[in-house]
Amino acid sequence: MTVLSGASQEAIAFHYDVGNDFYQLWLDPTLTYTAALWAPEAPGLTLAEAQAQKIDFHIRQAQAQGGQRVLDIGCGWGSALLRLVKEHAVEHAVGLTLSPNQATWVQALGNPRIEVRLEPWEAHAPSEPYDAILSIEAFEAFARPGLSSREKIHLYRTFFEHCHRWLRPGGWLSLQTIAYGNSTPEDLDAFISQDIFPESDFPRLAEVVEATERLFEVVRLQNDREDYGRTLRAWLDNLKANRQEAVRLAGEETVVRYERFLRLSIYTFTIGACDLHRIALRRIDQPRCGSGE
Numbered sequence: 001m002t003v004l005s006g007a008s009q010e011a012i013a014f015h016y017d018v019g020n021d022f023y024q025l026w027l028d029p030t031l032t033y034t035a036a037l038w039a040p041e042a043p044g045l046t047l048a049e050a051q052a053q054k055i056d057f058h059i060r061q062a063q064a065q066g067g068q069r070v071l072d073i074g075c076g077w078g079s080a081l082l083r084l085v086k087e088h089a090v091e092h093a094v095g096l097t098l099s100p101n102q103a104t105w106v107q108a109l110g111n112p113r114i115e116v117r118l119e120p121w122e123a124h125a126p127s128e129p130y131d132a133i134l135s136i137e138a139f140e141a142f143a144r145p146g147l148s149s150r151e152k153i154h155l156y157r158t159f160f161e162h163c164h165r166w167l168r169p170g171g172w173l174s175l176q177t178i179a180y181g182n183s184t185p186e187d188l189d190a191f192i193s194q195d196i197f198p199e200s201d202f203p204r205l206a207e208v209v210e211a212t213e214r215l216f217e218v219v220r221l222q223n224d225r226e227d228y229g230r231t232l233r234a235w236l237d238n239l240k241a242n243r244q245e246a247v248r249l250a251g252e253e254t255v256v257r258y259e260r261f262l263r264l265s266i267y268t269f270t271i272g273a274c275d276l277h278r279i280a281l282r283r284i285d286q287p288r289c290g291s292g293e
C-alpha cells in the first residue's frame with residue numbers, strides 16, 4: 001500500500017502558530033485546546049476546572065501513576081504534561097507536537113521531568129518503553145482529507161502498532177478523538193478542513209475500532225459530544241469578551257475566521273454531526289494473529 005500521511009508540520013503550524021497570546025485570550029489559563037469534561041452534577045464548574053477534570057480522567061484511564069514514564073502524543077501547550085508531573089508524581093512525561101510555538105512554550109516551563117519533542121509520532125523512537133500513553137485530539141490530524149476508509153484504517157493501524165510497541169506489557173492508552181457522527185465528509189462545511197485545520201480529517205468510530213484489532217482491546221468508550229458544545233461556547237464567549245484585543249493581536253480576518261469556526265463547531269456537535277469519543281484501550285500483550293494487516 002502507498003505510504004500516506006496526516007497533516008504536515010506546515011499545516012499544523014498554520015493553525016497553532018497564530019500566536020500564543022491570541023489563544024491565551026479565549027482558552028483557559030493552561031491553554032488546553034480540546035473538549036473539556038463537564039460534570040452534570042457540578043453545574044458551576046469553570047472552564048479551567050472542567051479541563052483539569054478531563055486531563056485527570058485520561059490520566060486515570062491510562063492508569064498513569066507516580067514514578068512512571070508517560071507519553072502524550074499531541075501535547076499542545078503541555079497542560080497534561082504539567083498535571084502528570086505536578087499532580088500525579090509521574091517521573092518522566094514526554095510530549096510530542098508538530099508546532100514550534102508549542103514546543104518552545106513547553107520547554108520554557110523549565111520542568112526537568114517534562115521533555116517536549118518537536119517530532120511527529122511516526123518518527124518517535126523511545127529508548128525505553130512507556131508505562132502509559134495519552135493522546136487527546138491529535139488523531140484528527142493523522143489522515144488527510146480524500147483518503148478512502150481502507151487507507152485511513154491502514155494509517156490508524158500504523159499509529160496503534162507504534163503505541164503497542166512503545167508500551168510495556170499491560171500498558172494502557174487513553175485516546176480522545178472527534179469522529180464523524182450522523183454525517184459524511186460531504187455534509188460538513190469544507191471551511192473547517194480548508195481554512196482552519198488544513199490536511200486533517202476526522203475518523204469514523206468504526207475505523208478507529210477496526211484499526212485497534214489484535215493490538216488493543218477497547219475497554220471503555222464514551223461519546224461526550226455535548227461536552228464539546230459547552231467547551232466551544234465557553235471559548236466563543238471568551239473570544240467575544242476579548243474581541244478588541246484579539247483583533248489587535250491577530251487581525252480582523254483571523255478573528256472572524258475563528259468566530260465562524262467556533263459557531264459552526266457548536267452547531268456540528270449539538271446536532272450530532274460529529275461525536276467526541278473518549279476511549280480506554282488496553283494493550284493486548286500476545287496478539288493471536290500477528291499485528292500486521
Ligand SMILES: C[S@@+](CC[C@H](N)C(=O)[O-])C[C@H]1O[C@@H](n2cnc3c(N)ncnc32)[C@H](O)[C@@H]1O
Nearest residue numbers: 032033034074076097098099120121136138141
Ligand atoms: C488539538 S491539539 C491538542 C493538544 C492537547 N492534547 C490538548 O488537549 O490541548 C492537537 C495536537 O496534536 C499535535 N499533532 C498533530 N499531528 C501530530 C503528529 N503527527 N505527531 C505529533 N503531534 C501531532 C499538534 O501539534 C497539537 O499539539
